[in-house]
Amino acid sequence: DQQVKQNSPSLSVQEGRISILNCDYTNSMFDYFLWYKKYPAEGPTFLISISSIKDKNEDGRFTVFLNKSAKHLSLHIVPSQPGDSAVYFCAASGLNRDDKIIFGKGTRLHILP
């Protein structure tokens, strides 16, 4: 059973427009959420995170929104740039030190020229 679900395997967005990547989770014990970005032949790199005490966290062009009641989070990229083409993994964890990170299957984002 998937505790972290990314239901869109891929997404295509025009350069300059907004990219919205969605993620749903089932475990109500998750308290910390992360997005990772992965280019081909490279390891994932941390992008942005949010804890359950917030509903929004912003870092430059990247904003993550958290809706705890709906168990849903989303990553907004504005404006989208060609270098944003990558696979994005949503991940979740509890706040305890030994809680493991659970990853979704990823969404492949294509930024179209």
Place this chain on the structure above:
Amino acid sequence: NAGVTQTPKFRILKIGQSMTLQCAQDMNHNYMYWYRQDPGMGLKLIYYSVGAGITDKGEVPNGYNVSRSTTEDFPLRLELAAPSQTSVYFCASSYSGGRSYNEQFFGPGTRLTVL
């Protein structure tokens, strides 16, 4: 800093062979992890370590072994390779304290094929 390094980048094994995937980090992180990523899937945790001499199983440990004799190194051992172990393997590390412990730094991966 080199960050997290993994060797080899690619390897082809025959069924029943054994090998060790190497992982090293130079960030003085206490926590280290091994993940595998199968095509179209997310990352699955194989083993992890919270410090030298301490290791524990993750979600998919069967067929693998690990050791952590130093802070820097965390090798992953496959004893009897099976086709089901064909995957991309990622090593990661993280800080030991505070909320940033969850922000893991990943190596470039080892692509393993078992034929």
